[in-house]
Amino acid sequence: MAETLLEVTGLRKEFGGLVAVNDVDFKVPAKSIVSLIGPNGAGKTTFFNMLTGVYKPTAGLIVFDGTDVTGRPPHAVTQRGIGRTFQNIRLFREMTALENVMVGMHSHLKGGILSSIFGLPRVRREEAGARAKAQELLTLCSLKGHGDSYANSLAYGDQRRLEVARALATDPKLLLLDEPTAGMNPQESSDFTAFVSRLRAERGLTILMIEHDMRVVMGVSDRVTVLDHGERLAEGTPSEVQHDPRVIEAYLGSGAVSGTGSAA
């Protein structure tokens, strides 16, 4: 068993009387690709938001890379090495693609008020380096040549990939993708699947994603966790989960076997 990069114990979130996430235990081994699936309203995004510090958990513990990050603010979590994308694209629309990526490097750059105003050589070098690295990331995400386009002028798929480039700019160990293939056609989704595998292979990233497209989930994941009504329903390899009767019952519903078949 590989070492564990992210370990979540008894994570719980209540909104008033509603229990959105109910005492979930969860593990992500280093350099693996893990998918989180579940019907709408199962608490997947809430779970993500707790991991990244957007929500403070009601109870539970999140240990990332050996440190307790429970309840830390989002920027601190990001600085520890968790990068993320959003379910509904949240780019900085009135910035160029390049600037978007450079924002992701914020915590790795040092330029302060005075050094920026005086344009010290150190800051100039740093900026030039950041620019070059941002171009590299754009190229990696097939956005070469789009650097000067404004984010909101990019095509939908390009925006999705720009979000990934921006998240990669934070130099994460763990990349969280929240429904990355939503709105993509089958060809685009399968290209994206390949892209995710490539990220792991080339950059040694660990990836955790929320995904609805079963083909993507089954094609790329090492492990799959199923959430339903805020509880962990099942956990295992894609084929284990696929054949778990509780999952078929709760998540895939009646006619599940043919359901997975048609999605593939």
Place this chain on the structure above:
Amino acid sequence: MSAVGVPEERWHALPLMVRRAVVAVVVGLLALVVLAPFSGFDPTALYTWLVFAALFVPPWERIRLIGKFIPALGMLGVVVAYPFYASSLYTIPVLGAFPSTNTGVTMLIYAMMALGLNVVVGYAGLLDLGYVAFYAIGAYSAAWFASQQFAGQNPDGSAKRSFHFLAIGIDPKLGGIHVTPWLLLLVGGVFAALIGMLIGLPTLRLRGDYLAIVTLGFGEILPQIARNGDNLFGQNVTNGPQGIVPLDTIGFGNTLHRALGLPANYQIASNSDSLYFWTAIVLVLITLFCSLRLRGSRLGRAWVAIREDETAASAMGIPLMRTKTLAYAIGAFFGGVAGAYYAIFTSSANPDSFQLNFSVFVLVMVILGGMGNVWGVLVGAAFLAYLDQAGLANTGAWLSDHLGLNLDVPKYEFGIYGIMLLLVMLFRPHGLIPEARRKLEFQIGVHDEPLYDEVADDAHVAGASH
């Protein structure tokens, strides 16, 4: 262009210089048509047109290295030389004469404030309705340290306290604190920035409207303190409604005057207004330079990111509180410097100058000009400051002279700004001169290309190898 029957494509196919020349000629002719019935033909109007045409029509940008700076430097020259030709310029229809140099100083000070507020509102997107407070802090810091305010009085009538620091041209026996006003510009800014941080830390957690309401309150509280500060715990701190007058005058002293020809004392110099005007230009240039540099820096990107989407910004590793507080502090700093300079210029710090109206006024300058764009903000600030200082009064005079209307136009000042703001929001929602990025959205359009076509092949190879 299509409005006058020239198709868009044909217009853009023309060489740049031809296009610029056509615009210049059309503008010139229009101006002539508008001007003629009011003031007849005035050669200075023609000169103005010639200068602008010379600066903006020729393709200066093609000259290497210095080319792109020529229009800007030319404009700067035009502004710097303003005191020499201001009084001989033609009369603008309805608005009256061009501003005097004295009005010009106020316009520049307002421009500086607007640039400072632009960092807060335009860059970082934090709505600050109490900006005048920082202006007041700057003004009072200058007043405290360059007047007889804290002199106190001994039973025999002599001053109790006296502290002098590089105070040139002040009688050393004069009571009170007297620090050179040059240093006080900086002190005013730093004080304002510190208070800005102090107030920012608890309030900047709030978003949008809530922040606006808190800053509104803050902008009301400080002037009240200034007004009632003649007896704070038994101390006369602000001299109450009378304010603190007079302040020490600014200048370089006799030594530097003799050695370098720098003015010894602005107040008693024969070209006093021009000296204040040129100094204000230097201050505005510094503010402009800092604004532009910060906009292109790591911090500037973080501000715009926060303006666009706070949640995404913090997910990218930007500490929200710290970054917002910095924007607040920098905005406050420039507001403080502007306040200190204004106090020195008018030789007084008076609570009546720091009303809520004024915060709104500066905000209107920023919005009218184009939030986030320093050039737009400069134009907006100069124009509104001119209306406030002279333009509206002139309009009133013109109306009563020509139409027999007895309207006290300055009384309707805020109504007029309100209408202007409405019109701008309706027809140019991003301001008169919007930030380039906001304009570009419309020009670039949307690219539509398939996903992952380039990487797909290598990716399959990479995926297969493990």
